[in-house]
Amino acid sequence: MDFPKFLLGDNTDYPTAIFVVHTEYPRFIINLEDDEVEWLEDFTKEDEKDLEAEAETLIEQATAFYDREISRYVD
Secondary structure (H helix, E strand, O other), X not given: OOOOOEEEEOOOOOOOOOEEEXXXXXXXXXXXXXXXXXXXXXXXXXXXXXXXXXXXXXXXXXXXXXXXXXXXXXX
Protein backbone atom coordinates (compact mmCIF):
# COMPACT_ATOMS: atom_id res chain seq x y z
CA MET A 1 0.00 0.00 0.00
CA ASP A 2 1.28 3.46 -0.88
CA PHE A 3 0.87 6.30 1.60
CA PRO A 4 1.18 10.02 0.98
CA LYS A 5 4.37 11.62 2.29
CA PHE A 6 2.42 13.45 5.03
CA LEU A 7 -0.78 12.61 6.92
CA LEU A 8 -2.81 14.73 9.35
CA GLY A 9 -3.84 13.17 12.63
CA ASP A 10 -5.81 14.13 15.69
CA ASN A 11 -7.02 12.39 18.81
CA THR A 12 -9.77 13.32 21.25
CA ASP A 13 -7.40 12.55 24.15
CA TYR A 14 -5.33 15.54 22.93
CA PRO A 15 -8.04 18.05 21.98
CA THR A 16 -5.71 20.94 21.14
CA ALA A 17 -2.97 18.93 19.43
CA ILE A 18 -2.61 18.58 15.67
CA PHE A 19 -0.26 15.88 14.46
CA VAL A 20 1.49 15.61 11.11
CA VAL A 21 2.92 12.17 10.32
CA HIS A 22 5.86 11.92 7.91
CA THR A 23 5.62 8.44 6.36
CA GLU A 24 8.95 8.30 4.50
CA TYR A 25 12.43 7.82 5.93
CA PRO A 26 13.14 9.28 8.38
CA ARG A 27 9.62 8.75 9.72
CA PHE A 28 8.38 11.07 12.45
CA ILE A 29 5.32 12.62 14.05
CA ILE A 30 5.26 16.31 14.88
CA ASN A 31 2.78 17.86 17.25
CA LEU A 32 2.17 21.31 15.79
CA GLU A 33 0.76 22.55 19.09
CA ASP A 34 4.20 22.52 20.71
CA ASP A 35 6.51 21.48 17.83
CA GLU A 36 7.51 18.31 19.67
CA VAL A 37 8.92 15.70 17.27
CA GLU A 38 8.88 11.96 17.85
CA TRP A 39 11.20 10.06 15.52
CA LEU A 40 9.98 6.60 14.52
CA GLU A 41 13.43 5.39 13.51
CA ASP A 42 16.47 4.21 15.42
CA PHE A 43 19.50 6.27 14.46
CA THR A 44 23.21 5.64 14.72
CA LYS A 45 25.54 8.48 15.69
CA GLU A 46 26.45 8.85 12.02
CA ASP A 47 22.76 9.02 11.05
CA GLU A 48 22.17 11.74 13.64
CA LYS A 49 24.71 14.02 11.92
CA ASP A 50 22.90 13.66 8.60
CA LEU A 51 19.53 14.05 10.29
CA GLU A 52 20.46 17.38 11.84
CA ALA A 53 20.91 18.85 8.39
CA GLU A 54 17.68 17.37 7.04
CA ALA A 55 15.40 17.75 10.09
CA GLU A 56 14.76 21.47 9.75
CA THR A 57 13.73 21.09 6.10
CA LEU A 58 11.44 18.14 6.87
CA ILE A 59 9.73 20.00 9.70
CA GLU A 60 9.23 23.04 7.46
CA GLN A 61 7.69 20.75 4.83
CA ALA A 62 5.37 19.21 7.44
CA THR A 63 4.20 22.67 8.53
CA ALA A 64 3.69 23.76 4.91
CA PHE A 65 1.67 20.60 4.29
CA TYR A 66 -0.58 21.41 7.24
CA ASP A 67 -1.04 25.02 6.08
CA ARG A 68 -1.93 23.84 2.58
CA GLU A 69 -4.43 21.26 3.82
CA ILE A 70 -6.16 23.71 6.15
CA SER A 71 -6.38 26.36 3.42
CA ARG A 72 -8.29 23.85 1.29
CA TYR A 73 -10.94 23.52 4.01
CA VAL A 74 -11.26 27.27 4.50
CA ASP A 75 -11.49 28.29 0.84
